[in-house]
Amino acid sequence: MVDLSEPVGVLVAGGGNAGLCAALAARAAGARVLVLEAAPHSHRGGNSRHTRNLRCMHMGPTAVLTEAYSEKEYFEDLLRVTAGATDEALARLTIRGSAACTAWMEAQGGRFQPALSGTLHLGRTNAFFLGGGKALLNAYYRAAEARGIEVLYEAEVLDVALRDHRFHAATVRHQGREHEVRAGALVAAAGGFEANLDWLREAWGAPADNFLIRGTPYNQGRLLRALLAQGVRQTGDARQCHAVAIDARAPRFDGGIVTRVDCVSLGIVVNRNGQRFYDEGEDFWPKRYAIWGRLVAEQPGQIAYAVIDRKAIGRFMPTVFPPIQADSIRGLAALLELDSDVLEETVGAFNASVRPGCFDHTRLDDCRTEALEPPKSHWARPLDTPPFYGYPLRPGITFTYLGVAVDERARVLMADGRTAANLFAAGEIMAGNVLGQGYLGGIGMTIGTVFGRIAGEEAAHACA
Numbered sequence: 001m002v003d004l005s006e007p008v009g010v011l012v013a014g015g016g017n018a019g020l021c022a023a024l025a026a027r028a029a030g031a032r033v034l035v036l037e038a039a040p041h042s043h044r045g046g047n048s049r050h051t052r053n054l055r056c057m058h059m060g061p062t063a064v065l066t067e068a069y070s071e072k073e074y075f076e077d078l079l080r081v082t083a084g085a086t087d088e089a090l091a092r093l094t095i096r097g098s099a100a101c102t103a104w105m106e107a108q109g110g111r112f113q114p115a116l117s118g119t120l121h122l123g124r125t126n127a128f129f130l131g132g133g134k135a136l137l138n139a140y141y142r143a144a145e146a147r148g149i150e151v152l153y154e155a156e157v158l159d160v161a162l163r164d165h166r167f168h169a170a171t172v173r174h175q176g177r178e179h180e181v182r183a184g185a186l187v188a189a190a191g192g193f194e195a196n197l198d199w200l201r202e203a204w205g206a207p208a209d210n211f212l213i214r215g216t217p218y219n220q221g222r223l224l225r226a227l228l229a230q231g232v233r234q235t236g237d238a239r240q241c242h243a244v245a246i247d248a249r250a251p252r253f254d255g256g257i258v259t260r261v262d263c264v265s266l267g268i269v270v271n272r273n274g275q276r277f278y279d280e281g282e283d284f285w286p287k288r289y290a291i292w293g294r295l296v297a298e299q300p301g302q303i304a305y306a307v308i309d310r311k312a313i314g315r316f317m318p319t320v321f322p323p324i325q326a327d328s329i330r331g332l333a334a335l336l337e338l339d340s341d342v343l344e345e346t347v348g349a350f351n352a353s354v355r356p357g358c359f360d361h362t363r364l365d366d367c368r369t370e371a372l373e374p375p376k377s378h379w380a381r382p383l384d385t386p387p388f389y390g391y392p393l394r395p396g397i398t399f400t401y402l403g404v405a406v407d408e409r410a411r412v413l414m415a416d417g418r419t420a421a422n423l424f425a426a427g428e429i430m431a432g433n434v435l436g437q438g439y440l441g442g443i444g445m446t447i448g449t450v451f452g453r454i455a456g457e458e459a460a461h462a463c464a
């Protein structure tokens with residue numbers, strides 16, 4: 001039984017990857033640790049339980065990564081996707097710290113798959129968790145329990161009290177009652193605000209009503225909001241997020257990875273008016289999938305439809321939902337509730353503009369359209385082989401980037417320029433320091449692991 005009236009050493013708010021890394025590191029540094037997790041036991045692990053991999057720098061092949069991935073290349077990749085919107089010192093700290101991640105994770109019970117090849121071509125840069133993020137988080141919880149870390153489920157941090165730039169106490173709701181929990185230090189690891197539909201609406205307006213949330217409904221951003229209200233410095237802006245196109249039939253929350261639609265580059269995408277609106281073959285899918293959530297969000301009604309023909313089947317990872325299927329474009333339009341004449345015209349114009357080329361989905365091939373707006377730059381083949389298939393698409397929000405500013409010791413920075421001595425942050429709640437915009441696959445878990453470990457250790461020292 002956890003006694004909430006008893007002050008603890010390190011209080012960790014949030015039981016996802018960042019929170020558990022912080023808790024394990026704080027415990028290893030000798031602190032008494034209490035993790036407060038808003039979700040019930042069955043849904044512990046936040047968005048982290050949906051993940052598959054993390055991105056690691058390494059100087060040569062390892063048991064779980066091929067070749068090498070240098071700090072220079074990693075940082076250049078990050079600069080490219082963020083267009084420079086990153087704090088270089090924190091980004092380099094993340095990248096250097098990533099080199100030690102897999103060994104540390106294995107020491108906590110995490111397991112990895114042998115290096116992968118396949119659709120996402122990530123075997124060189126990303127280490128894949130055996131059993132996915134769910135297995136990783138279960139291993140972390142097992143290690144936490146074995147090491148005497150206390151965990152309280154259905155315990156939501158509602159507010160925090162800071163006194164003279166120091167964390168004093170948290171207001172926690174548990175089993176319908178509010179408690180004041182005092183601690184020597186707090187690690188804020190309660191994720192972003194992506195599941196807070198009102199907050200998304202504040203940022204995006206009415207279109208947010210049509211967004212689906214790929215991860216946990218428990219990331220409501222309450223702690224983030226409380227910290228900002230206490231004078232903590234904000235980083236990032238509320239509209240920046242990771243958003244992909246997911247199957248419109250996915251649930252409102254927690255659909256996870258199996259709802260992502262990966263056939264965009266093999267066909268065309270039209271909006272509800274039956275019109276194409278972006279180059280589906282602009283670049284390799286792993287480099288482009290993260291822009292499609294935003295593109296769909298900008299379309300009328302925040303809905304779009306990916307259309308492919310039989311030639312595409314077997315060339316992409318299918319979603320958990322079967323595609324909608326018809327023997328003609330007109331038939332498909334009717335099933336998708338699109339105007340049949342318009343869709344037929346769009347497909348006809350697309351087919352007529354396709355130049356002959358040598359189709360190769362593994363490279364930027366020469367199959368492209370000519371005199372078509374928008375163009376399709378690669379992998380353009382006529383949609384002429386029935387059956388035809390359609391996937392309805394909605395914006396799927398993965399996580400938001402608005403967060404709290406931190407320094408290299410994961411200490412939270414105040415808006416007035418001071419540093420909060422015993423208040424730390426890790427994971428999504430501070431990821432915006434590194435990811436001002438854009439996304440680099442696998443860096444979410446890297447940020448959480450690197451900063452979680454730093455935050456946990458620092459918090460243990462701060463309360464010693």
Ligand SMILES: Cc1cc2nc3c(=O)[nH]c(=O)nc-3n(C[C@H](O)[C@H](O)[C@H](O)COP(=O)(O)OP(=O)(O)OC[C@H]3O[C@@H](n4cnc5c(N)ncnc54)[C@H](O)[C@@H]3O)c2cc1C
Binds near residue numbers: 045050158
């Ligand atoms: C479908 C999907 C796939 C993804 N795949 C990958 C991937 O393969 N690789 C990668 O790097 N990233 C991936 N991400 C992003 C990744 O999930 C995040 O970057 C990472 O998990 C963030 O970890 P975190 O611990 O900060 O947040 P979370 O894992 O979301 O944990 C936050 C925890 O805080 C709890 N909480 C929230 N509010 C409170 C409160 N007020 N009080 C107490 N507890 C609270 C929540 O219940 C939750 O358990 C994916 C995300 C999704 C949704």
